[in-house]
Amino acid sequence: MKPGMYIQRAPVFLVQWGNEKWSCINVARYRYFINPNARNDLDLLRHEFGHWIVAIAEGNKAFYQIDVPYSLISAAISKSNYEHPR
Secondary structure (H helix, E strand, C coil): CCCCEEECCEEEEECCCCCCCCCEEEECCCEEEECHHHCCCHHHHHHHHHHHHHHHHHCHHHHHHHHHHHHHHHHHHCCCCCCCCC
């Protein structure tokens, strides 16, 4: 599968999944999977790029053990993008 686009050299794969709330996921500093309908959502792409920066700064172990669980819980319980900004 070829990337549909790149964000700061990180490949972005366009995958038909998710919904408005769950439209993108960042796999550390390696790649993003994004719903094609959200590919022009600059706030979402900036949000995911922030995760990428954190993964680089902290390393994968800390990122997956601390940041990913916290982010998933935050996104799951948030009622708006202001509670889990994107």
